[in-house]
Amino acid sequence: MNKHLKMYAPFLLLVGFAVVALVSVTRPSSPAPAPSPTRALIMALAPPSPTNVLLNAAGATFPYPIYSQWFDVYHQLHPDVEINYQSIGSGGGIQQLKAGTVDFGASDMPLNDKLLATFSFKIIQFPTVLGAVMPTYNIPGVTATLNFTPQSLAGIYLGQITKWNDPAIAKANPGVSLPGNNIVVVHRSDGSGTTFVWTDYLSKVSPQWKSRVGSNTSVNWPVGLGGKGNEGVTGIVKETPYSIGYVELVYALQTHLPYGTVQNSSGHFIKASLATVTAAAAGAAAKMQNDVRVSITNAPGANAYPICSFTYLLIPAHIADGTKRQIIKGFLHWMLTDGQKYTEPLAYASLPDAVAAIEMGHISEVN
Amino acid sequence: MSFRMARRRVVNVVMLGATGVCAVMSVLALCFILGYLLWNGGHYLSWDFLTKLPTPVGQSGGGMANAIVGSGKILLIAAVTGIPVGLLAGVYLAEFGGNTMTFMVRYAADLLNGVPSIVTGIFAYTLVVLPFHEFSALAGGLALGIMVIPVVMRSTEDFLRAVPGTLLEGALALGTSRWRGIATVVVPAAFRGIATGILLSMARVAGETAPLLFTSFNNRYWSTGWMQPTASLPVMIFTYAISPYDDWQRQAWAAGFVLLMLVLLINICARALLLRGQPTGR
Amino acid sequence: MAAGSRPPQAAANAKSFAARLRNGDEIAHLITLIFAALVCLIVGLLVFQLYRNSSVSRHQFGWTFFVSRAWDPVFGDFGALPFIYGTVVTSVLSLMIAVPLGVGGAIFLAEFAPPRLSDMLTFVVELLAAVPSVIFGLLGIFVVVPVMRTTVDPFLQKFLGYTPLFTGPIYGVGFLTAGVVLAIMIVPYILSVSREVLLAVPADQREAALGLGATRWEAIWQVVVPYAKTGILGSIFLALARALGETMAVTMVIGNDPKISASLLAPGYTIAAVIANEFTEATGKLYLQSLIELGLVLFIITVILNGLARLLILATTKGGTIQT
Numbered sequence: 001m002n003k004h005l006k007m008y009a010p011f012l013l014l015v016g017f018a019v020v021a022l023v024s025v026t027r028p029s030s031p032a033p034a035p036s037p038t039r040a041l042i043m044a045l046a047p048p049s050p051t052n053v054l055l056n057a058a059g060a061t062f063p064y065p066i067y068s069q070w071f072d073v074y075h076q077l078h079p080d081v082e083i084n085y086q087s088i089g090s091g092g093g094i095q096q097l098k099a100g101t102v103d104f105g106a107s108d109m110p111l112n113d114k115l116l117a118t119f120s121f122k123i124i125q126f127p128t129v130l131g132a133v134m135p136t137y138n139i140p141g142v143t144a145t146l147n148f149t150p151q152s153l154a155g156i157y158l159g160q161i162t163k164w165n166d167p168a169i170a171k172a173n174p175g176v177s178l179p180g181n182n183i184v185v186v187h188r189s190d191g192s193g194t195t196f197v198w199t200d201y202l203s204k205v206s207p208q209w210k211s212r213v214g215s216n217t218s219v220n221w222p223v224g225l226g227g228k229g230n231e232g233v234t235g236i237v238k239e240t241p242y243s244i245g246y247v248e249l250v251y252a253l254q255t256h257l258p259y260g261t262v263q264n265s266s267g268h269f270i271k272a273s274l275a276t277v278t279a280a281a282a283g284a285a286a287k288m289q290n291d292v293r294v295s296i297t298n299a300p301g302a303n304a305y306p307i308c309s310f311t312y313l314l315i316p317a318h319i320a321d322g323t324k325r326q327i328i329k330g331f332l333h334w335m336l337t338d339g340q341k342y343t344e345p346l347a348y349a350s351l352p353d354a355v356a357a358i359e360m361g362h363i364s365e366v367n
Numbered sequence: 368m369s370f371r372m373a374r375r376r377v378v379n380v381v382m383l384g385a386t387g388v389c390a391v392m393s394v395l396a397l398c399f400i401l402g403y404l405l406w407n408g409g410h411y412l413s414w415d416f417l418t419k420l421p422t423p424v425g426q427s428g429g430g431m432a433n434a435i436v437g438s439g440k441i442l443l444i445a446a447v448t449g450i451p452v453g454l455l456a457g458v459y460l461a462e463f464g465g466n467t468m469t470f471m472v473r474y475a476a477d478l479l480n481g482v483p484s485i486v487t488g489i490f491a492y493t494l495v496v497l498p499f500h501e502f503s504a505l506a507g508g509l510a511l512g513i514m515v516i517p518v519v520m521r522s523t524e525d526f527l528r529a530v531p532g533t534l535l536e537g538a539l540a541l542g543t544s545r546w547r548g549i550a551t552v553v554v555p556a557a558f559r560g561i562a563t564g565i566l567l568s569m570a571r572v573a574g575e576t577a578p579l580l581f582t583s584f585n586n587r588y589w590s591t592g593w594m595q596p597t598a599s600l601p602v603m604i605f606t607y608a609i610s611p612y613d614d615w616q617r618q619a620w621a622a623g624f625v626l627l628m629l630v631l632l633i634n635i636c637a638r639a640l641l642l643r644g645q646p647t648g649r
Numbered sequence: 650m651a652a653g654s655r656p657p658q659a660a661a662n663a664k665s666f667a668a669r670l671r672n673g674d675e676i677a678h679l680i681t682l683i684f685a686a687l688v689c690l691i692v693g694l695l696v697f698q699l700y701r702n703s704s705v706s707r708h709q710f711g712w713t714f715f716v717s718r719a720w721d722p723v724f725g726d727f728g729a730l731p732f733i734y735g736t737v738v739t740s741v742l743s744l745m746i747a748v749p750l751g752v753g754g755a756i757f758l759a760e761f762a763p764p765r766l767s768d769m770l771t772f773v774v775e776l777l778a779a780v781p782s783v784i785f786g787l788l789g790i791f792v793v794v795p796v797m798r799t800t801v802d803p804f805l806q807k808f809l810g811y812t813p814l815f816t817g818p819i820y821g822v823g824f825l826t827a828g829v830v831l832a833i834m835i836v837p838y839i840l841s842v843s844r845e846v847l848l849a850v851p852a853d854q855r856e857a858a859l860g861l862g863a864t865r866w867e868a869i870w871q872v873v874v875p876y877a878k879t880g881i882l883g884s885i886f887l888a889l890a891r892a893l894g895e896t897m898a899v900t901m902v903i904g905n906d907p908k909i910s911a912s913l914l915a916p917g918y919t920i921a922a923v924i925a926n927e928f929t930e931a932t933g934k935l936y937l938q939s940l941i942e943l944g945l946v947l948f949i950i951t952v953i954l955n956g957l958a959r960l961l962i963l964a965t966t967k968g969g970t971i972q973t
Contacts, residue, residue: 054588054595056502058929068423068587075588082588084596091930098932100500118933162818182818189905191722191930217932218722225820225916226905227609228926234611239794240821254425255611346425379864383761389753390762393836394770397777400788456688459681472685475692481955482695483894485921486944489928490695493702513695516688546677574781577896577921581929601783605897608787616791623784634779638772 053323058086059093059106060193061230062131062248063311066346067106070339074331081327087229091191091217097123097314103324105314108193109217110293122317124366126332126359127292127310129340130281130349132272133197134307136252136259137244138237139164139179146260147172147269150205150306153262156183156244157202158209159223164242172269179242186236186245189226191217197309198246201297249277249347264306265298276305277349284310285354292358308349315366325366332363401627408624411617421587421598427614431622433589437504437597438573441583444508444593445572449515450565456516457523457561462549472520480517487513488578496582504590504597507583511572518571522564526557559640566637570630576601600626696948703942705934714942720907720923722932727939729946731907735824735917736947739899740892742828742913743835748885750832751839752874755881758840759847760869771841778837786901789830794821794902797829802914817912822904825913830898835888842887842962846880847873883961890954894947896921920947 064087071083088096090107097105098119110125135148152168155161161168165178188195199215213219225240227233230251237245238255249272252259261269270276280299287294298306315332319325336359340350351359415430422429456476460469491510496502530553538548554561584596585606600622607619706714706727717728754774758767798821805825809815850873858868874881904916905926920943931937 052591054591056596058584065424071587072423084587086585086587086596089930091932093930095930095932095937099497101496101502115932184818184820189926191927191932214723216723218927218930220719220721220723221906224906225822226918226926228905229609231606231610231612235609238611239790240798250425251611257611375864375867379866382866382870383757386753386757386761389750390755390757390770390774390840393750393754393774393777393840396833396836397773397780400777400780400784403788403792404784452684452687455681455684459678459685463678463681464685468682468685472688475689477955477959478692478952479688479695481890481894481951483896483921483944483947483951485894485896485924486699486948487695489702489924489941489944490698492928493698494694513691516691520688545674547673549677570779574779574783576781576783577925580925601781601897604783604787605901608783608790609901619787623787626781627784630779630781631776634776 052080052082053327054082054084055104055324055327056084056086056102057093057104057106058088058096058102059314060090060108060311061087062090062108062133062192062194062197062309063106063129063348064230065250065254066129066343066348069342069346070335073342074334077334078327078330081331083327083331087231089188089190089217089229090193090196093314094217095191097316103319104316104328106311107217107314108309108311109196110310110312111314112293124315124317124362125292125312126315126362127288127312127351127355128335129343129351130277130296130308130310132249132277132305132308133194133201133246134249134252134259134262134272135244136234136237136247136257138241138257139181140241141179142176143258144173144176145258145271146176147263148260149263150202154202154206154209157185157187157222157224158206158212159185172263181242184240184243185224186227186233186240186243187221187224188218188229188233190228192229193217193309193311194230194246194248195219197297197307200295200309201307204298253347262306264302264304265300266302266304268302270303270305272305272308274344274347274349276303277308278352280304280306280308281310281349281352285352285358288355288358292355292362310351317365318367329363329366332366333360336360401631404620404624404627407617408620408622411621412624413621416618416621420589421603425612429618431598431600431603431618433586434598434600434603434622435625437583437586437590438599438601440504440590440593440597441507441511441579441599442569442573444505445511445515446565446569448509448512449568450519452512453516453519453564453568454523454561457520457527458549458554460520460524461527462553476517476520479513480521482514483577484510484514484575485577487511488580488582491578491582499594501594502582502584502596503594504583505593507579507597507599508593510578510582511575514572514575514578515568518568519561519564522567523557523561526560526564527553529560530556559643563637563641566633566640570633570637573633574601574626574630576605580605699941699945699948703938703945706938706942709935710939714939715946718909722936725933725935727935729920729943731909732918732920732923732943733946734909735903735907736893736919736921738824738913738917739827739831739903739919740889742824743831743892744885744889746829746832747836747839747888751836751884751888752843752881754836754840755843755847756869756874759844760865760873767844771844774837775841777833778841780834782834782895782897785830785834785898789826789898789902793830794826797821797823797826801825806914813911814913817910817915819914820904820916822902822916823914824903824917827899827903827917827919828913830902831892831895834895834898835892838888838891839881839884842884843877843881846877846884846962849880850876879961879964883958883964886954886958886961890951890958893954894921894951896925900925920944 067085071085075082090109093105093107096102149172155168162182163180164183165180170178196217199219203210203215225236227236230247233245234247234251234255237243261271264270279301280296284294284296296308336356343350418432419430420433487510491506495506495509534556535548535553538552579599579602585602586596586598590597604619604622607615714729716730718730719726719728758771798819802819805815854872854876855868858872899919900922905918906916907918924940924944928940931940
């Protein structure tokens with residue numbers, strides 16, 4: 001036996017050393033109170049303690065910047081609550097909610113009745129913020145803000161407009177010298193609510209788009225490269241000259257990419273901003289009394305930005321676990337009140353007061 | 368005639384050069400990868416990176432502490448599930464196997480070895496994630512454990528077979544039973560080779576990303592226990608690399624460097640172990 | 650021989666099952682047998698799960714799944730052809746680049762280089778095989794893609810743009826880039842296995858050729874390599890099987906567009922990449938099961954290739970029979 005101990009001892013020592021090294025290196029210094037290394041190891045290996053609750057959520061990348069900020073702030077306010085949100089796209093949020101692997105989901109596309117029927121349980125949808133989807137581009141030598149008509153956007157994404165100096169684009173941008181390079185179109189490769197908003201808008205302004213492609217979280221794109229998440233599309237546009245992609249406003253702002261104006265239903269070229277997004281949602285509150293699922297793309301109004309959307313949290317109506325239920329309801333309440341103060345710095349428009357009031361009423365339906 | 372001879376000589380030298388270039392290019396590829404990662408990744412490696420949690424999107428700072436520990440947890444599960452199975456199956460093949468059973472098991476292991484890692488991910492998803500309704504380190508570890516089995520099994524069998532039969536016969540002659548002979552004489556004799564196989568298999572799965580994408584998923588925080596979504600280095604590298612944020616991209620380089628160093632270190636140790644064992648033969 | 654360890658009365662009941670169990674050997678045999686059977690069970694279960702969880706899409710599409718170009722989640726129409734095409738094209742491209750490099754390098758290391766240098770360099774190349782796929786992807790995005798976009802692709806388009814292979818807009822990502830990245834990943838497999846196979850060729854073959862007046866290169870190219878042909882072919886199959894299943898590096902540099910195009914500069918999609926991108930968000934049973942069916946297809950292809958590879962390598966290094 002001694003002999004074998006000598007044989008296996010170095011191996012065991014190596015493993016032990018590795019464990020100790022791992023633990024001593026992983027001294028968490030995040031805002032949360034930092035446990036000692038041994039405590040961190042025990043915590044990491046032991047079953048979840050009753051005081052620390054982890055909720056899992058997944059879904060839209062559209063609101064990911066504001067959600068990750070919200071959950072972080074909420075965690076600092078309630079240190080035992082950890083909401084782990086993974087931005088995998090609205091399609092992912094819907095699917096994982098259906099499969100039961102997450103506690104709640106997030107989607108820019110509201111679930112219609114047909115989709116709701118495929119769930120085995122009832123879902124309540126809570127709009128959280130308003131965001132805008134804009135065309136962002138990377139054209140070496142062009143620093144001006146380009147104007148895009150609905151027809152030019154549809155044409156680019158249908159693959160019919162292939163060069164940057166195409167008359168359709170040049171006409172809306174007099175005075176800007178556009179290069180003759182090919183347009184590199186970028187879209188989403190994953191199931192995306194941002195795609196839904198974009199294609200919803202294109203379907204409204206282009207009958208050809210509507211019949212050929214349609215609108216959904218995942219469509220059969222005529223042309224283009226696929227990027228994973230808003231992050232992936234922004235990344236590709238940033239790295240690829242002469243490219244164009246559609247992303248949520250904050251992604252272009254955070255990465256300092258130029259983005260263009262879009263012509264709205266009144267004929268004005270509008271740049272996405274808090275004011276123009278809020279203007280688009282002006283008429284929405286009245287419609288949302290009965291059903292929070294409204295589409296505000298191509299909204300009427302002189303100053304309305306045409307491609308914006310509410311984004312929704314998908315909460316199961318019945319949550320068995322009492323602790324989780326309380327946490328979710330508490331978070332929803334906080335989100336509708338204090339949470340709305342965090343939206344502006346990230347260029348999301350906060351919910352109209354009337355809409356927030358409607359949703360407050362819905363919180364009690366979660367039981 | 369002499370022209371022809373000269374041409375043959377020239378061709379000889381040219382091909383020597385050409386094949387040499389091929390070999391050197393292959394070697395340089397690794398040096399380039401290492402160097403580039405070191406330049407970009409080592410540059411941004413910091414204490415913060417190793418000890419902090421990720422920050423919200425768009426904010427700089429933060430690190431990958433939870434991913435490093437998470438990878439460790441997932442690898443631990445992979446080791447605990449894969450190594451015993453591979454080890455004992457290898458012992459069976461080397462010491463007990465009959466003809467048909469041996470063939471079937473070897474073929475099954477070859478199949479497992481050739482399965483694309485994304486497919487093992489699908490398998491673990493349908494087997495563990497769906498029934499438990501939870502992304503977990505367990506599911507990720509199982510997916511990787513399946514990939515560990517064939518490598519460990521193959522090296523165990525090979526090195527057990529390489530042990531001279533006289534060792535076991537000597538033990539049996541001294542009166543021990545067959546299983547004790549195998550466990551206390553043959554396996555330790557082959558220990559170096561088996562350990563090499565184990566280390567190589569762990570190095571291989573340490574870098575696997577695809578199976579983890581929908582089994583252990585990802586986690587912004589520390590994951591407690593084994594049944595929660597768990598952050599891991601490869602998944603974080605993938606997520607950060609395709610993002611547009613400079614800070615995240617820097618972290619991806621640093622994480623890539625850490626991962627690569629870990630994998631290469633294990634590989635070098637494994638091979639050194641094997642090389643050291645060869646002269647003594649035993 | 651194990652009788653000495655058994656108590657005397659057990660010897661009398663040796664044939665009874667309970668007594669046999671008390672014998673450590675039988676237990677050891679049983680335990681190891683169980684684990685060996687477990688390996689077979691895992692494989693069987695894997696195939697079964699893949700088969701069962703793709704039943705809806707198999708029944709819906711049948712064999713048309715393999716020839717349909719559609720990938721339309723909106724209208725529920727799925728086909729495997731763009732992905733099979735992408736997988737095959739990128740793998741073949743990678744072989745075209747990796748085989749000359751790998752076999753050439755193997756020839757150098759096995760025949761020309763001094764043994765110690767050869768061992769050292771092979772060690773380094775084999776380490777290349779250990780580099781994780783996601784790291785190749787990382788380098789692919791930030792190093793290979795810009796180089797392809799700014800230098801290689803325009804060069805190819807300028808001189809070979811009249812062929813349908815190099816037409817169309819230059820993205821940087823695409824089939825060619827994915828092929829290049831894959832090639833770097835599979836060179837170690839070809840190089841290390843081919844080198845082993847070449848070293849296994851008996852010395853008298855070389856010496857006979859040299860004795861007849863051949864130069865070293867002629868001896869290698871006309872005698873040694875043909876002798877080791879099947880083994881080298883086996884290594885190529887092995888590398889091909891690895892390239893087919895490669896996920897992360899490919900999805901980061903191929904452009905993720907499920908289209909079939911003749912141009913190598915165009916973006917594409919492979920089976921492994923589409924599963925990685927769309928699996929967690931496939932809403933609807935048909936969508937998810939179509940992805941799993943793609944996984945089944947990939948599995949079957951790699952099984953066949955791996956089987957062939959093993960046979961070929963075995964025939965050359967162990968079997969000893971010369972197959973010309």
